[in-house]
Structures are given as C-alpha cells and as structure tokens.
Amino acid sequence: MSILVQTDACVGAxxxxxxxxxxxxxxxxxxxxxxxxxxxxxxxxxxxxxVRLCPARAIALSTA
Amino acid sequence: MSGxxxxxxxxxxxxxxxxxxxxxxxxxxxxxxxxxxxxxLPYTRPPLSKQILAGEWRPExxxxxTAAELDELGIRVRTSRRATGLDVEARTLHTxxxxxSFDELVIATGTQPRPHxxxxxxxxxxxxxxxxxxxxRMDAARRVAVIxxxxxxxxxxxxxxxxxxxxxxxxxxxxxxxxxxGTLLSEDLVRLHEAHGVELALRAELVxxxxxxxxxxxxxxxxxxxxxxxxxxxxxxxxxxGTPRTDWLASSTLELADGVVCDxxxxxxxxxxxxxxxxxWHDPITGRHRRVEHQSNxxxxxxxxxxxxxxxxxxxxxxxxxxxxxxxxxxxxxxWFDPExxxxxxxxxxxxxxxxxxxxxADGELRGIVGWNxxxxxxxxxxxxxxTTARPLIHHS
Ligand SMILES: Cc1cc2nc3c(=O)[nH]c(=O)nc-3n(C[C@H](O)[C@H](O)[C@H](O)COP(=O)(O)OP(=O)(O)OC[C@H]3O[C@@H](n4cnc5c(N)ncnc54)[C@H](O)[C@@H]3O)c2cc1C
Ligand code: SF4
Numbered sequence: 001m002s003i004l005v006q007t008d009a010c011v012g013a014x015x016x017x018x019x020x021x022x023x024x025x026x027x028x029x030x031x032x033x034x035x036x037x038x039x040x041x042x043x044x045x046x047x048x049x050x051v052r053l054c055p056a057r058a059i060a061l062s063t064a
Numbered sequence: 065m066s067g068x069x070x071x072x073x074x075x076x077x078x079x080x081x082x083x084x085x086x087x088x089x090x091x092x093x094x095x096x097x098x099x100x101x102x103x104x105l106p107y108t109r110p111p112l113s114k115q116i117l118a119g120e121w122r123p124e125x126x127x128x129x130t131a132a133e134l135d136e137l138g139i140r141v142r143t144s145r146r147a148t149g150l151d152v153e154a155r156t157l158h159t160x161x162x163x164x165s166f167d168e169l170v171i172a173t174g175t176q177p178r179p180h181x182x183x184x185x186x187x188x189x190x191x192x193x194x195x196x197x198x199x200x201r202m203d204a205a206r207r208v209a210v211i212x213x214x215x216x217x218x219x220x221x222x223x224x225x226x227x228x229x230x231x232x233x234x235x236x237x238x239x240x241x242x243x244x245x246g247t248l249l250s251e252d253l254v255r256l257h258e259a260h261g262v263e264l265a266l267r268a269e270l271v272x273x274x275x276x277x278x279x280x281x282x283x284x285x286x287x288x289x290x291x292x293x294x295x296x297x298x299x300x301x302x303x304x305x306g307t308p309r310t311d312w313l314a315s316s317t318l319e320l321a322d323g324v325v326c327d328x329x330x331x332x333x334x335x336x337x338x339x340x341x342x343x344x345w346h347d348p349i350t351g352r353h354r355r356v357e358h359q360s361n362x363x364x365x366x367x368x369x370x371x372x373x374x375x376x377x378x379x380x381x382x383x384x385x386x387x388x389x390x391x392x393x394x395x396x397x398x399x400w401f402d403p404e405x406x407x408x409x410x411x412x413x414x415x416x417x418x419x420x421x422x423x424x425x426a427d428g429e430l431r432g433i434v435g436w437n438x439x440x441x442x443x444x445x446x447x448x449x450x451x452t453t454a455r456p457l458i459h460h461s
Contacts, residue, residue, distance in 0.1 A: 009125070011110070011387050012394055013360070014444050026440035030394060052086060052367060055359040055385070057108055057128050 002038050002062050003047055007031050009058040016054055020046035024059075032058060067374055068167035069094045072157055074147045075172035075309075076100025078108060079340030079362035081128060083170050084139045086370030094167075096139050099159065101146040104192060105131060110359055112195040113216055114389055117223040119199060123192055147173070150316040152333050168373050171313070171324055171338040172366070175306030175357065180211060182270050186300045189220065198301065201283075202227055205299035209234060209287060211270060212303035214241045215388050218253060220301055221262050222390045231262045232295060234287075238267045242395070243358065243386045245434060246403040248423070252436065253390070260391040265289070273300065308342045308355065323355045329378055330369045337373070339365040348381065349400055360385040383452050396443060399423065399432030399450045407434065412442045420446050 003023065012030025016023070022043050025033040039047045051059050071087060073080040076098045084096050100106070107126040115121035134141050149158035150169070157164045177188040187198050202208065208224040210217050213235025221233045239250035240257075257264055269290040276286040276296050286296045308323040318332050319325040323344035330337045330345055340362035344353040361382050368379035387396045400423070401407075407421035416439050423432035429451045435443040 009111075011389070012440060013385065013387055013396065014440055014447075015360070015385075017440070018444060018447070028439060030440040030443075048089070052082065052089065053360075053363060055363060055387070056110065 001044060003034060003036075003051075004060045004062050005032050005034050006058045006060075009056045011056045011058070013055050016050040016059060019053060020050045023047045024050060067092065067094070070166050071096050071168045071170065071373060072164055072166035073098045073170045073172060074100075074157065075174055075340070075342070076102065076106050076141060076143065077172065077174060077340075077362075078106065078128070078359060079174070079366050080170065080172035081106040081139075082363050082366035083172065083339060083370050085137065086367045087374055088137050088139070090370055090374035092370070092374045097142065097164065098139055099142045099145045099147060099157075099164075101144065102191060102193075103144050105129065105134070105141060105143065107192055108359070109190070112192065113189060113219040113223060116192070116195045117189075117199055117202070117220065118226045123196065126192065147312050150313055150318070150336075152317045152336060155335055167335065169336045170369060170373075171332065171336065171342060172340045172362070173309040173312075174341045175308050177303065178305050178307050180270070180302040180304055183211065183273050183300055183302050186211075186273075186302045188302050189216065190306070201299050202229065204283070205229055205297075206281075207297040208232070208299045208301065209285075209295065209297040210301045210303060212305070213237055213239065213266065214303065214305065215243050215390075217303040218242075218257070218390050219388060220303060221257065222260070225260055225262060225391065229299075232297065233257060233262050233264050234268050234270065235264075235266045236269050240266075242388070242434075243397060244356070244384050245386075245397050245401045245423075245432070248401060248403065248407050249395075249421075249434065249436075256391055256393055306341065306357065308344075310342065321353065323353075325353050328381060329372060330365055337369045339369055345381075356382075356384055358384060358386045383450075394435075394437050396435040396438070397432065398434075398443075398447050399430075399452065401432045410446055412439070416442075418442070422446065425451075 010032045023036045023039050106128045111126045146160045208229040209232045210221045211234045221231050224231045239247035240253040242249045271290050272288040274286045276284040288294045310320050324332050324338040326332045326345045328346040332338050341357045344355045364382035371379050385398045410420045410422045418437035420438045421434040422430050425431050433446045
C-alpha cells in the first residue's frame with residue numbers, strides 16, 4: 001500500500017496531520033506534506049482513516 | 065456475520081459515497097446500492113465555486129472515484145435515478161424505475177438552492193452542470209451581481225473578481241455570514257472584499273428585476289432596490305441558502321422539519337438513517353435538531369452511520385469543521401460559535417500575518433476557533449484546546 005497526495009486539491013484542513021502525524025504534515029500554507037509514502041501497521045490504519053476524513057479527497061491509498 | 069444484508073443509499077455525493085466506502089472499510093460484505101439523480105459519478109462540490117468557476121480546474125478534477133474503483137469495492141452505483149417515495153414499514157424505496165427493497169436505507173439527498181422571490185430564474189450554483197453553465201455566462205459578463213450574504217455569495221464574488229468582472233455583492237441583512245460562525249467575521253470579510261474591489265450593498269432589499277437588453281449587452285438585467293436605487297448588470301447569481309431535498313419523502317411517515325429529523329446517532333426510523341446536508345441530527349451541544357452544511361460534517365456523519373450499521377455501537381458526534389477560500393484568504397472554522405459573543409484574537413507564537421480567533425462560552429472555555437491564513441501548526445494546537453464535550457454552549461435561562 002502506498003499513499004498518493006494531490007496537493008492542488010488540498011485545502012489545508014489538517015485532518016490528515018491530526019489523525020496520522022507520522023505520515024502527514026503540512027507546509028506553511030497548510031498544504032499536505034507526505035512524510036511516509038509506504039506506512040505500515042498502526043500508521044497504515046491511521047493513514048486509511050485520514051484518507052476517509054480528508055474533506056477535499058486529496059489523499060488516496062494505492063495498491064499499486 | 066450479523067447485520068443488514070442490503071443497504072440502499074439515496075444521494076450519490078460525498079455523504080452517500082462515504083457511507084458506502086466506510087461500510088467496506090468496516091468489513092461489511094452485503095449488497096450496497098448507491099442511487100443518485102445526477103448524471104455524474106460522485107464529485108466534490110467545494111471546488112465548484114472556487115477552481116471550477118475560476119476556470120482553473122477541468123470538471124474531471126472534482127471527480128472522487130472512477131467506475132472501475134467503485135466496481136472493485138462492490139458498490140453498485142445508479143446515476144440518473146431519482147427516488148420518488150418511501151414506505152417505511154415495508155422497507156421499500158420507490159424510484160422512477162420501480163421499487164427497491166432494503167434492510168437499511170441511508171438518506172443523503174442534500175439541499176437545493178432556494179429560488180429568489182424576485183429572481184426565480186436567475187443563475188444559482190449547486191451542481192457541476194450549474195457551475196459549467198455559470199462559468200460560460202461569466203465569460204460573457206462584464207458586470208456581475210451576486211445576491212446573498214452567506215459564504216457561497218462571498219466565494220462567487222471572489223471567483224468573478226478573478227475573472228476581472230465588476231462585482232456587486234448584495235445582502236439583505238447588514239452583515240456577511242460565514243457558515244456556523246454566523247456574522248462574527250463580517251467586518252473582516254467586508255474589508256477583504258473591499259480590498260479586492262468588490263462593491264458591497266448590504267441591507268439592500270431587491271424588489272424588482274427587469275430585462276434591460278441593449279445592443280452591446282443583450283443579457284442585461286436592471287435591478288431595483290427597496291430604497292429606489294437601480295443598477296444594471298450583465299449577470300445575476302442568487303445564493304440565498306438551500307432547502308433540504310425531502311420533497312420525495314413528503315408522503316412517508318418520517319418526521320420532517322427543516323430536513324430529516326434524526327436522533328443523535330442519525331437514526332430517522334428503524335432501518336432508516338440520514339447523513340449530510342439533508343439530515344437534522346439532534347445536537348447535544350445546542351440541544352436542538354439542526355442541519356450542518358459542511359463537507360466534513362457529511363463525511364463524519366457517514367463514517368459514524370456506516371460503523372453503526374456494520375457493527376452497532378456509537379461513534380463520537382462530529383465537531384463542525386469548515387473551510388473556505390475568498391480572494392486567496394484561507395479561512396478555517398472548527399467548533400461552535402455563540403452568535404452573542406464576539407471573537408477574541410488568540411496569541412500565536414509564530415511571526416505571521418495569519419490570525420487565530422477564539423470563541424469562548426460564558427465560563428470562559430474555548431468552544432470554537434477560526435484560522436484566517438493561520439499557520440497550520442498554530443491552528444492544530446488551538447484546535448486541541450477546544451472543549452468538545454457535550455455541554456451546552458448557550459445557557460438557557
Ligand atoms: C458551490 C459549493 C461550494 C461549497 N464549498 C464548501 C467548502 O468550501 N467547504 C465545505 O465544508 N463545504 C462546502 N460546501 C458544502 C458541501 O459541498 C456539502 O456540505 C456537501 O456536498 C454535502 O454532501 P451531501 O452528500 O450531504 O449532499 P449533496 O452533495 O448535496 O448530494 C446530494 C445528492 O443527492 C441527489 N439527490 C437529491 N434528491 C434525490 C432523489 N430524490 N433521488 C436521487 N438522488 C437525489 C442530489 O442530486 C445530489 O447529487 C459547498 C457547497 C456548494 C454547493
Ligand atoms: S486532510 Fe486533506 S485537505 Fe486537509 S491538509 Fe490533509 S490532505 Fe489537505
């Protein structure tokens with residue numbers, strides 16, 4: 001599983017960095033930064049939750 | 065496994081789709097049918113008044129899932145299908161193409177723009193098709209009037225300025241609103257619009273509108289206000305709020321008020337739940353049933369309902385979280401706001417042009433925050449300090 005982020009869709013809501021702080025951060029404009037593109041275990045579960053919560057649908061999980 | 069065998073969801077947008085996806089996240093293996101009356105697969109609405117209207121995005125960029133992805137998740141999507149009625153007792157949904165039976169039904173039909181009493185035919189914005197039509201009209205318009213003092217009125221005024229139109233923003237009330245924050249941000253919003261060349265007409269009641277086509281402006285409309293002033297523009301957009309789409313439920317036994325009345329877990333009746341803009345969940349903070357028209361609210365309600373349908377149990381009630389972008393300013397609101405108590409600027413550590421405002425209750429507890437171009441870490445820190453336990457915001461005497 002790897003994480004894909006689409007920064008032009010990100011609205012800086014910060015849900016991702018809040019629920020999965022080891023996987024996501026935000027830059028100074030609030031735009032998502034991917035810290036860990038291939039999370040495992042608890043981080044993967046948290047990242048999955050972030051994917052669902054992101055109000056801009058700017059993050060996705062890829063099985064590729 | 066226990067639980068329902070067949071879940072039917074009405075409304076194929078962010079709320080309905082998130083219910084379907086979250087059911088699969090939770091391991092639900094039954095049938096899921098997602099029915100929507102739009103011709104498109106689910107897309108997100110927030111970019112409509114921003115990137116789509118400004119011409120920065122192609123429509124495909126607002127799409128959420130491909131047909132192949134939905135197929136893989138085992139979510140059967142039926143586009144261009146309208147629900148027409150509901151038999152609560154018999155657990156049967158009526159549609160334009162015949163009845164569908166269900167074990168659990170989730171209602172996620174959103175809202176539709178309220179027509180303006182004077183300008184029922186004017187442009188408005190809810191769907192992708194509305195946005196593309198409006199964008200085309202904006203291309204041909206030099207003078208645009210936006211009627212509506214809410215957040216979407218502000219966003220459309222901002223998009224029209226990006227396209228270099230002369231913009232008049234008209235509000236019947238004396239202040240500009242910002243979703244759940246009410247009018248507490250009005251002064252900041254007024255300053256922002258003025259700095260970006262939007263002309264404001266507040267406390268201005270539109271009483272008449274007439275076509276005033278001329279050779280050089282065939283679509284011109286003359287607007288007449290209660291104080292006798294008139295103004296001619298090329299395009300009028302009305303954005304005076306939404307009404308919940310419960311028309312198809314009128315003959316059912318569900319309780320409808322302003323939306324589908326639900327308990328604090330989103331249950332409208334046995335076997336029937338509602339989420340998103342159409343749903344009036346009981347809110348323990350205000351003690352009332354109320355609808356919340358925010359993307360994050362639809363998502364969090366959808367996740368909670370899917371968890372309940374898959375396993376039983378109760379999720380935490382959503383905390384309102386809302387964002388907007390107006391003339392490039394990034395504004396985020398989290399929590400609850402008492403309209404009677406003004407906002408106070410919270411101290412921020414970083415040297416920054418951004419602001420974090422706090423809303424405190426009568427006991428001095430922080431209950432809501434607004435970030436105005438706020439540094440993200442400051443906003444997250446302030447967010448963690450917001451009291452979200454179920455204690456009333458306003459003390460009723
Ligand atoms: C222009 C615009 C900009 C916005 N910007 C923001 C923003 O910046 N931030 C934010 O947080 N929120 C924003 N919102 C609000 C956000 O889009 C909504 O809260 C969200 O779309 C609600 O999702 P929903 O699934 O409840 O309803 P909707 O998205 O309205 O979906 C309901 C769906 O049900 C369909 N439907 C209705 N009746 C029937 C029927 N009888 N049978 C079948 N289908 C039916 C509708 O056609 C629609 O497709 C914006 C909304 C708009 C319109
Ligand atoms: S949750 Fe989504 S919108 Fe918010 S910062 Fe993360 S990626 Fe961006």
